[in-house]
Structures are given as C-alpha cells and as structure tokens.
Amino acid sequence: MLQLFKFKGGVKPATNKAQSLVEPVAVAPLPSHVAIPLHQSIGGTPRPIVAVGDKVLKGQKIGEADGWISAAVHASTSGTVIHVGPQVVPHPSGLTADCVVIEPDGRDEWIARNPVDYRSLAPEAVRELLREAGVVGLGGAVFPTHGKLTAAKSVPMEEMVINGAECEPYITCDDMLMRERAVDVVRGAGVFRDLLQPKRVLIGIEDNKPEAVAAMQAAVRATGENFEVIAVPTRYPAGGAKQLIRVLTGKEVPASKRSTDLGVQCFNVATAYTAWRAIAHGEPVVSRLVTLTGNVDKPRNYEVLIGTPMDELLALAAPRSDTDGILMGGPMMGFLVPNFKVPVVKATNCLIAHSDALFPPKAPEMPCIRCGECARACPHELQPFEMYWFSRAKNFGKTQEYNVFDCIECGCCSFVCPSRIPLVQYFRFAKSEIWAREKEKNAAETAKTRFEFKQFRDEREKREKAEKLAKAAAAQAAKKAAEAQAATSAPEPVAPSPLDADQAVKKASIQAAMERAKAQREAAAARNTESLTADQQHEIEAIEARRIAAFGTDETTEK
Amino acid sequence: MISAIAVMALGAILLGAALGYASIKFKVEGDPLVDKIESILPQTQCGQCGFPGCKPYAEAIAKGGAEINLCPPGGAEGVRRLADLLGREVKALDAKEKPKSVAVIDENTCIGCTLCIQACPVDAIVGAAKQLHVIIEPLCTGCELCLPPCPVECISIEPIVETVDSWKWKYPVIAITPTDTPKAA
Numbered sequence: 001m002l003q004l005f006k007f008k009g010g011v012k013p014a015t016n017k018a019q020s021l022v023e024p025v026a027v028a029p030l031p032s033h034v035a036i037p038l039h040q041s042i043g044g045t046p047r048p049i050v051a052v053g054d055k056v057l058k059g060q061k062i063g064e065a066d067g068w069i070s071a072a073v074h075a076s077t078s079g080t081v082i083h084v085g086p087q088v089v090p091h092p093s094g095l096t097a098d099c100v101v102i103e104p105d106g107r108d109e110w111i112a113r114n115p116v117d118y119r120s121l122a123p124e125a126v127r128e129l130l131r132e133a134g135v136v137g138l139g140g141a142v143f144p145t146h147g148k149l150t151a152a153k154s155v156p157m158e159e160m161v162i163n164g165a166e167c168e169p170y171i172t173c174d175d176m177l178m179r180e181r182a183v184d185v186v187r188g189a190g191v192f193r194d195l196l197q198p199k200r201v202l203i204g205i206e207d208n209k210p211e212a213v214a215a216m217q218a219a220v221r222a223t224g225e226n227f228e229v230i231a232v233p234t235r236y237p238a239g240g241a242k243q244l245i246r247v248l249t250g251k252e253v254p255a256s257k258r259s260t261d262l263g264v265q266c267f268n269v270a271t272a273y274t275a276w277r278a279i280a281h282g283e284p285v286v287s288r289l290v291t292l293t294g295n296v297d298k299p300r301n302y303e304v305l306i307g308t309p310m311d312e313l314l315a316l317a318a319p320r321s322d323t324d325g326i327l328m329g330g331p332m333m334g335f336l337v338p339n340f341k342v343p344v345v346k347a348t349n350c351l352i353a354h355s356d357a358l359f360p361p362k363a364p365e366m367p368c369i370r371c372g373e374c375a376r377a378c379p380h381e382l383q384p385f386e387m388y389w390f391s392r393a394k395n396f397g398k399t400q401e402y403n404v405f406d407c408i409e410c411g412c413c414s415f416v417c418p419s420r421i422p423l424v425q426y427f428r429f430a431k432s433e434i435w436a437r438e439k440e441k442n443a444a445e446t447a448k449t450r451f452e453f454k455q456f457r458d459e460r461e462k463r464e465k466a467e468k469l470a471k472a473a474a475a476q477a478a479k480k481a482a483e484a485q486a487a488t489s490a491p492e493p494v495a496p497s498p499l500d501a502d503q504a505v506k507k508a509s510i511q512a513a514m515e516r517a518k519a520q521r522e523a524a525a526a527r528n529t530e531s532l533t534a535d536q537q538h539e540i541e542a543i544e545a546r547r548i549a550a551f552g553t554d555e556t557t558e559k
Numbered sequence: 560m561i562s563a564i565a566v567m568a569l570g571a572i573l574l575g576a577a578l579g580y581a582s583i584k585f586k587v588e589g590d591p592l593v594d595k596i597e598s599i600l601p602q603t604q605c606g607q608c609g610f611p612g613c614k615p616y617a618e619a620i621a622k623g624g625a626e627i628n629l630c631p632p633g634g635a636e637g638v639r640r641l642a643d644l645l646g647r648e649v650k651a652l653d654a655k656e657k658p659k660s661v662a663v664i665d666e667n668t669c670i671g672c673t674l675c676i677q678a679c680p681v682d683a684i685v686g687a688a689k690q691l692h693v694i695i696e697p698l699c700t701g702c703e704l705c706l707p708p709c710p711v712e713c714i715s716i717e718p719i720v721e722t723v724d725s726w727k728w729k730y731p732v733i734a735i736t737p738t739d740t741p742k743a744a
Contacts, residue, residue, distance in 0.1 A: 039723070093726040392732060428728040436727055444602035447700050450681040451604045452610065 002202075002230055005250040007243045009379040010235040012410045013169050015208060019298040020172045020291050022248075025180055027303045027318060030108060034076050034307030035099045035343040036062065037089045041136040042143045043069035048100055054081045057111040059284050061132070062100045068117075070136045071144040076286040076305035079104040088347055090310070090328050094338030098434050102307070103314040113282030123149075123195050126279070133278035134285040139163060139239070140270035140329065142347045145275060148265055149195045158263035159249050160198040162189050162272060162382060164212060165232060165239030168330030171350040173289040174269050176301040178205065178212035181273060182219035183278075188272030191279060197263055200228065202248045203269075206238055207231040236332065241266040242378050255406045256398040290344060292317035294327065294352030304344050311340035314351055325354035332411040366419035374413035374423060376407065380406050384413040391430035396437070399430045407431075471503060478510050486517030592621045598638045601632045604680035605702030607654065612680070620645070628653045632701070658718040660701035662694050662716060667715035675705035 046063030055077040063073035079102045086096035118126050127146035134144040151157045162185075166174040178185060191202050203220075205213050216229045232238055232247050241251045244266065251262045259266060270288065273497040277283045286306055293299040296317035302540055304313055310326050327334045336354060344351075374384035382403055390398040404427050413423040444506060596617040603613070608629035610616035619625035620641070627641040628650040635652055642649040664675075664684075671689040683699040686692030705714050719725075 089723065091723050091726075092728075093721075093723055095721060095726055097721050097723045394730075417639075422731055425728065425731040429730055432727040436725075440601070443697075443700075444600075446698065447602040447604065447681045448597075448613070450683075450698065451602065452683050454680060 005247050007246045007379050008381050009377045011377055012414050016170045017172050020293040023300040025176050025301045028105050030313045031308040033103050035087050035101045036307040037097055037099045038063040040346045046073050048084050050081050052081055055520055057109050059111045065131055069144055069147050071136050072132050073134055074286050075285040076307050077104045078107055078109040088338055088342055090337045090342040092335040115280050115282045118279045135275050135278055135347055139271035151196050152260045155196040155263045157198040160201045161266040162243055163244055163266055164269040164550055165244055167236045168332050169240035170293050170352055171291050171330050173291045173349050175209045175212050177289050179215045182215040184276045185269050185273045186223050187217045188276035203227055204230045204232045204244045204248050206234045208234040215365045240408050255403050279540050291350040295320050295323050295355040295358045296353045309341050319353040320356045321373045323353040327352040328356050340384050349386055362420050365421050373416045377412040377416040388423050388426050391426040396434050404430050482514050581652045596620050603632045603700035603702045607631050660716045660718045661696050661699040661716045662705055662714050664692055665713040668711050670711055674708035678708045679703050
C-alpha cells in the first residue's frame, strides 16, 4: 500500500453530499435557448465564426480558438443562431461578455462525429484535436488541457495525478461521473498517460466516496491499466491540485513554481472523461455534469448542455419558494451568480439554490484579534492575518512579500475566522489590484519607450532634413557658380540638377553641366571665327583698323 | 612628530584618492529623483500639466518649480504617491479626474490626412495619406493630442469599458461616508 502524506491546515466542513447522490445522473431536457459564452477558458477569447440566422448542428464549432492557450467552443444543440453579442455571464462581476445564443430546433442533431484512434496520431495532432474539441480543465480553473499535455524537457515526468477528490461540500458531479462512467475516465487518463509518459498514474479520491473508489478500481482492472486508485483522507481542500499532489507523492510545489517543474501533472476526472469523448467518440465538449442541490426538493446530478439558462435548469430540482439566489460552485469557493438567467458554462460544476435559512447571513465583521487560527487552517502555510492587514491598508508590496499570489482562495481562513473577517475577499482585492497596477506600469513603460523613440526619430528626421537642405544649398551655389561661369560666354541655361539627388549625382551633374558649358563656349567661339566669308573678314579687319586708329590701342575688352 | 604627520598625510592622501576614484567610478548619471518621479507619472505624454511630456514635468517637480497635482491622468492616486516620494503635502488634483480612455476614429469621416499620426506621441495611429487611419488600442494612452489637428473632427475619446477580464475585486471595507439627507423619499 502506498504511503500517503499530509498537507498542513485544512478544515472539515459538513459535506452535504448525500442529498444529491440518491438519484442517478439524468439528462436535462432541451432548454428554450442556449447562450454559449465564447470565453470559457483561460487564454485567448475565441472568435465567433457564426452569424445571426445561421443554422448550426450540435457540436459544430462556433468559436475559433485564438492562440495556442485557448480552446474552441461549440454549439451544444442544433438550431438557429439568434444573437451574437454581449450577455450577462456567470462571473462575480455581473458584467457581460460575448455569447452566441442559439434557439434549439428540438432535433438535437449532431454533426458528423469522427472517432479517431489516437495511437495512430502524432502527439501534436492529439493536442490539436483536444484544442479543437474545446477540452479544458473541468475542475474549475478551465485551463486548456492540451497546454498541460507537453512534458517539460528538463524534468522527467514522474507522476500523473488524476484528481477525483472533489473536496468541496455539496458537489457530487465528479463522484457520479466516476460511479457511472469510470471506464471512460480511465481511458481518458490513458490518453494523457500516453502523451506525457509518466512513470506512475495516481488517481486520488477522497475516502468519503467508497462507491467511486470501487468503480474506478473495477474500471482500471477492466481496462488492464496499471493506474493506482487511492482513497485519500477527507479534508478540505484535499482536491486542490497542490494539496493532492502533496498527499499522493509527498512533493511540495514551491511558490511561483509549477508542478511540472517537479515532474508531476494533475488532471480532473471530468477532464479525462471529456478528452476520451472527444477522441473516441468525436464529441466536442458540449455538455457536462452539474450538481443541483441546496435549497431544493429534488437534488440530483444532471447532464446539462453548455449554455442552458440556470433558472430553467434549477427548476428541474424544484427549488423551494424562499430561494433567493444561485451559488455557482461550492459554498467555500463559489459565488452568487448575477441573475437567474445566466448560462451554464464549462466551469459550472454545481448550482446551489441559496436561501438565508440554508446559508445564514454572516454577522458583521469584527476586528482581527490575532488568534492565528487562519494561519493554522491555511493549506498553503501562508499567514492570512498578515496578508489581511497589508491588503486592508492597501500596502500591496508587503502583501506580495507574504506571497498572496500563492493563495488558492480556498476559503479555509474565512471559514475558521472567529471575527468573521472575509479574508479571501481581501486577498482577491489585493491580487486584482496588483495585477491592474502591473498592467498599468507595463503600459506606462511601453508608452515611454515609444515616446522616446518617436522623439529620437523626430530629431533624426530634423537632422537629416537639415543636412539635406545644406547639401541642396551647396549644390545650388555650385550650380549658380557654374551658370555664372557659363553665362560669361553662353547665355544658354544649363539643365538644373534635381534638388534632392544625392551628393554623387549632384557632383556628376555639376561636372557635366560645367563640361557642357565649356563645350558650348568652345563651340560658340568656333562659330564666331569659322565659316566667315571673305567680305566679312575684310569688314572685321577694317573695323579693327578703325578702332586702333580711334583709341590708339589694341583694346578689345571694351565693347 | 614628523613621522606622525607623514602617516596622517599619507592616510589623508590614500583616502582622498579612494574617494576621488569612487566618485568617478560610481558616478550617477542624471538626476535619480527625476527618474523616480517619472516612474510614478503615467507616461501619457499628454502635456495637460503644461509641460511638453512626462519627463519635463518630472524635471520641473524635481527642481521644485512645479506643483505635484498637475497630472490629470495620474489622478489622486498619482498625487498621493508623488507626495509620499517627495515628502510634500497631498493636494487636491488641479483638474477633473478622467477615466482611462482611448481615442476612436470614426471610419466614415476620416479623410486620411495623416495629421493625427504626426501628433500622436506614442505612434499609436497607423495609416497613410488618403487611407483610413486606425488607432492601435492597446498602445493608445488617451492623451487627446490627436483631437486638435484633425480637420474633420473624426476622433473621439471613449472611456475604456470594464470587461470580465479587466474587472477588479472591490475593496471589502465599506467606508462610512456622510451623505445628504435624501430629498422626499
């Protein structure tokens, strides 16, 4: 038996998972419309490739991945595109983002699905296929999966961790997935294994899901894989990637490093499942399992089309009349969605009907009493109270020194705080503020270098222009001199040299002009004396003789 | 006696030489204070402070010739940071604080005169004579210097809209501020 390790801190909130585990997974009926946000993963926002009025089929690509770290999005059912534009999305900000809204035609007709044998494809082609199928991390971070499937060159890949811990209360979608579709999960993990070539594959599942552990073990045996299915102690947040890696391998991922630097990579079970569907069935990610629970009469897991409005979906679970909001995600890390109409996205693992009876409003925040409970509970061994003071004082440099960016926002500190301080909110505030400042600083830096370059260029242009003008002036002067010289004997103007020609050309043209002038002068002189008739010769001689007689000199310069 | 004076003199010469060498070797080019001030300024190069760019303004502040509250794009936050750096009093901004903005060219009106391209201090406008000009949004600082030269007034300054990506978590402390009594509920 594998020796398990421990991570520090963590809490044990009431799991509340049993309610939604009674019934098997059901397929949610077609909604009245689906609104599919284009930006459903970390990285570039996909570009819409459909227009209003287009007929689309289920699984048809509607958003083209933008950049390598990005994933395509697909129509989740067949129908007509009725809107492409901003819609409120499930995000704590309540802001809008571009969505493609499709009115289903009711047939739910698939595009041609092309299953492939991934073993016959190059690893690069498999990654490309996953990117085109919109496979992203379904554990919540929605990082494009193909981006994690390249082994680091410097570090040998030791372990691959498949995360089925699902530590957050209320959520049971991964549990049900493992119970009902374990074989596909294991096959998906097999694809990742073949791409990454790790020495071991570890599947970590919290020990409060014995059925899932048994199902996965059976699936591993059935597929003949050598994966190890390991039950890990139930303690929140055992499902955090770094925590699970710590528990299973004993490796602690240092601050500002990634697990791949230690030769470990981690994937969610649902991600493995969708990857297998994409490869072996040709089905892109158009649906996912969502737990409906909380203040409802019929909690259950449903297979839900991406883009389904949350109110229509929650109606299946018969929410009680005092439901006043929907929590997306679990009670520890989830957030209240801006309104009931927002669509289900790839990151939606659970919807909890919120009521004040179920989640009593927090009593007012009290001052920090420095009890240190938060530091004991922090699974990342941070000092939340220090980070809290500095965030509250907006001293972001210090907050960063206390490694606020290593905070995974699991909520353990807020959970244990006897003063009910919403610590995580302070850290989120500090993080986004630091990011914004970093961005501003970079923008200012760019603006400065561009401004300085423009100034430098303006100076250079001015200098070059001055030099050019000086040259032109010199050329002009030279030309004038040449003209003056030419004018002494020949009034015919020389060809003007172009003002903007460079020096060599100018010199040559000046030289040529001077030569022409000289030739003309000689020609003129020759014309005056040659081809004269004898009478003219006589006349000239007579005039000369008269002049000599008149002035008594041979002066010819006076005319 | 002589030897004592000689030793002291030798010491003085050696130390003096070391100091002299250090002052040449580790000479600080430019005024470090100007650089520090400039790093706080937002580098929009807009000239709204009355100086031809951020650096001249920084130099003027360093010399003590300029107030620290003349930079509207820097906002109250910029004034506060300058005051912290220089040990001066925080003053109210000498202008209205504006939201971060970018210039937008109306494509139907632009005649392609290139005047805005020449005016842009950060080369954020591309285009050619008699061709439509376009603003490279990520590079635009919203300085408004392209507005006056435009002969057809086709450039407008639009505030940057907050998106899901640029949205920030709010400060969780709710400040208690006195408000006017509501008029007739």
